[in-house]
Amino acid sequence: MEIDPGAPRNAEFSLIDRIRERACSRSDVLLGIGDDAAVLQVPEGHNLVLSTDTLVAGVHFPEDTVPADIGWKALAVNLSDLAAMGATPAWVTLALTLPDADADWLDAFLDGFCELADEFGVALVGGDTTRGPLSITIGAHGFAPAGIALRRDGAGFNDDIWVTGTLGDAAGALLQLQGQGLMSSKLRYRLDRPTPRIAAGIALRDLATAAIDLSDGLLADLGHVLQRSGVGAELDLGRLPTSRTLAEHFPDEQARWRIQLSGGDDYELCFTASPAHALAIEQALAACDTPATVVGRITAGKGLRLATPDGEAFDAGPSAGFEHFAGNA
Amino acid sequence: MEIDPGAPRNAEFSLIDRIRERACSRSDVLLGIGDDAAVLQVPEGHNLVLSTDTLVAGVHFPEDTVPADIGWKALAVNLSDLAAMGATPAWVTLALTLPDADADWLDAFLDGFCELADEFGVALVGGDTTRGPLSITIGAHGFAPAGIALRRDGAGFNDDIWVTGTLGDAAGALLQLQGQGLMSSKLRYRLDRPTPRIAAGIALRDLATAAIDLSDGLLADLGHVLQRSGVGAELDLGRLPTSRTLAEHFPDEQARWRIQLSGGDDYELCFTASPAHALAIEQALAACDTPATVVGRITAGKGLRLATPDGEAFDAGPSAGFEHFAGNA
Numbered sequence: 001m002e003i004d005p006g007a008p009r010n011a012e013f014s015l016i017d018r019i020r021e022r023a024c025s026r027s028d029v030l031l032g033i034g035d036d037a038a039v040l041q042v043p044e045g046h047n048l049v050l051s052t053d054t055l056v057a058g059v060h061f062p063e064d065t066v067p068a069d070i071g072w073k074a075l076a077v078n079l080s081d082l083a084a085m086g087a088t089p090a091w092v093t094l095a096l097t098l099p100d101a102d103a104d105w106l107d108a109f110l111d112g113f114c115e116l117a118d119e120f121g122v123a124l125v126g127g128d129t130t131r132g133p134l135s136i137t138i139g140a141h142g143f144a145p146a147g148i149a150l151r152r153d154g155a156g157f158n159d160d161i162w163v164t165g166t167l168g169d170a171a172g173a174l175l176q177l178q179g180q181g182l183m184s185s186k187l188r189y190r191l192d193r194p195t196p197r198i199a200a201g202i203a204l205r206d207l208a209t210a211a212i213d214l215s216d217g218l219l220a221d222l223g224h225v226l227q228r229s230g231v232g233a234e235l236d237l238g239r240l241p242t243s244r245t246l247a248e249h250f251p252d253e254q255a256r257w258r259i260q261l262s263g264g265d266d267y268e269l270c271f272t273a274s275p276a277h278a279l280a281i282e283q284a285l286a287a288c289d290t291p292a293t294v295v296g297r298i299t300a301g302k303g304l305r306l307a308t309p310d311g312e313a314f315d316a317g318p319s320a321g322f323e324h325f326a327g328n329a
Numbered sequence: 330m331e332i333d334p335g336a337p338r339n340a341e342f343s344l345i346d347r348i349r350e351r352a353c354s355r356s357d358v359l360l361g362i363g364d365d366a367a368v369l370q371v372p373e374g375h376n377l378v379l380s381t382d383t384l385v386a387g388v389h390f391p392e393d394t395v396p397a398d399i400g401w402k403a404l405a406v407n408l409s410d411l412a413a414m415g416a417t418p419a420w421v422t423l424a425l426t427l428p429d430a431d432a433d434w435l436d437a438f439l440d441g442f443c444e445l446a447d448e449f450g451v452a453l454v455g456g457d458t459t460r461g462p463l464s465i466t467i468g469a470h471g472f473a474p475a476g477i478a479l480r481r482d483g484a485g486f487n488d489d490i491w492v493t494g495t496l497g498d499a500a501g502a503l504l505q506l507q508g509q510g511l512m513s514s515k516l517r518y519r520l521d522r523p524t525p526r527i528a529a530g531i532a533l534r535d536l537a538t539a540a541i542d543l544s545d546g547l548l549a550d551l552g553h554v555l556q557r558s559g560v561g562a563e564l565d566l567g568r569l570p571t572s573r574t575l576a577e578h579f580p581d582e583q584a585r586w587r588i589q590l591s592g593g594d595d596y597e598l599c600f601t602a603s604p605a606h607a608l609a610i611e612q613a614l615a616a617c618d619t620p621a622t623v624v625g626r627i628t629a630g631k632g633l634r635l636a637t638p639d640g641e642a643f644d645a646g647p648s649a650g651f652e653h654f655a656g657n658a
Contacts, residue, residue, distance in 0.1 A: 035482075035557075039478045047368045050455060051365060054459045097464055149368045151360060
């Protein structure tokens with residue numbers, strides 16, 4: 001059904017042509033964009049790993065985000081899910097809902113999208129364009145050797161809890177944006193251009209017991225791991241990895257902890273592993289230039305305890321992440 | 330990023346729980362909803378066939394469509410793409426953007442969605458729920474034996490052009506809706522509850538030279554086949570398969586032809602095949618209870634000629650389908 005199918009439909013096909021021209025390919029794409037469906041070859045001995053995420057303007061990125069950054073971020077958020085499974089990304093689909101057939105906007109969007117796709121050798125194999133309020137749904141497809149994918153449900157008692165990179169930069173940028181105060185371009189870059197930790201995910205396949213990507217904040221996302229694994233945890237707040245920029249812009253330690261615990265959008269990995277593997281993990285992640293820090297440990301109980309450097313319990317406050325975790329734990 | 334992440338985020342997870350409870354599974358789903366991504370096993374010797382389509386309220390279905398019909402149609406439209414490739418459907422992802430976390434609406438939507446998913450043994454393996462204007466993006470995944478998938482680019486000179494079922498019912502319903510006149514519930518049912526021609530697509534794997542599903546109307550969709558195959562066609566308008574209901578509600582033959590040529594949303598298959606296979610096709614489709622009709626033939630030139638039963642040329646008028654085809658041929 002198209003209620004007013006004339007011009008917009010022609011425009012839609014012109015948009016699809018633009019997308020098709022930019023789509024990089026791979027030898028395992030037997031048939032790409034341009035038919036009813038793509039035909040693809042999963043390598044023998046591998047499982048298909050599949051994730052999908054929607055980004056809505058004003059909800060998942062600020063309305064003022066430039067199109068190239070929207071393109072980058074939409075893909076990054078989806079590849080980050082594959083990273084958390086230890087999967088190698090291969091193919092993506094792109095369903096774009098646009099207010100109007102704006103070719104300039106699309107070209108700029110594709111600049112960012114294709115920059116990241118090319119970096120990871122990801123082929124765009126299909127999609128759809130429709131009219132409506134701006135939103136982007138991507139389906140991300142990757143491979144993992146059979147039986148190897150990282151999951152959320154494997155965390156065990158006394159495992160170390162690790163996070164990659166630094167935490168809270170994206171949430172800090174969002175707070176600055178909402179406060180209309182001084183905006184750090186470094187923090188804003190973390191919000192707009194997250195880097196999916198693909199190499200780290202692959203390196204952790206044989207080392208981590210559980211993994212998740214940090215999209216909703218450490219408390220919420222670690223909460224999923226604890227819930228699925230049936231364990232608890234203790235976090236040492238003094239060990240939360242912090243960028244110099246975040247520390248400068250948010251000098252109050254307790255306020256900063258809350259940002260780092262409850263803010264989302266960093267798209268770092270949080271994973272658990274036996275302490276016996278700590279050295280191997282450090283070496284494996286150093287080999288792919290991914291910093292990582294132990295921030296706590298898995299406990300036998302079901303709760304999550306937050307400890308200050310003085311060893312005191314810390315109340316994260318009525319944050320979304322904590323509320324959500326509490327509701328699911 | 331969530332600008333106002335508190336309550337809606339909690340609500341989102343409650344919606345996902347509702348979806349997870351309803352998702353049927355399959356033995357090739359190694360890990361379903363509830364992790365960063367699903368882990369799936371494509372059968373050996375098969376290709377993965379992958380399609381994605383978005384449905385936006387008011388664009389792809391009338392605003393007054395009941396939730397169960399929206400759920401059915403969103404899935405049907407996507408499975409129809411797999412049918413046109415001759416693929417067996419297996420897994421789908423569901424990305425839902427909803428104005429608010431309305432559990433009753435979601436349950437009714439899932440009633441229709443799951444009714445169709447169960448009919449074809451399709452597992453819901455992942456998804457996402459976000460806040461925003463109602464839209465649904467589905468990723469449909471199926472299998473075809475290696476090298477067997479039907480494509481749009483194989484139509485050859487003198488091939489018969491076939492369509493399954495009857496044409497124009499959905500477009501007739503839409504016209505009635507827009508005209509605020511007498512509404513036929515039979516036509517409306519065709520608009521709201523299309524049936525993907527999965528069994529027919531599979532039966533045609535070894536018999537058809539090209540195939541496409543009829544979503545944008547016969548002229549537009551056949552136009553894609555002609556363009557990709559580098560051929561022309563002649564359609565015999567007197568042979569267009571017509572439901573008794575459509576004929577009753579649209580008695581003027583020429584007006585009806587225009588509806589059948591340019592109206593979309595029937596989700597029947599249009600395919601081409603050598604005349605030598607005509608009997609085998611009739612038998613194969615009869616075996617899966619799918620009526621099919623030869624409506625024309627492939628010609629060597631690049632144009633599309635429409636012929637009335639008297640053999641005269643017919644002008645389909647400035648329809649979207651025809652315009653679009655002309656623009657792409």
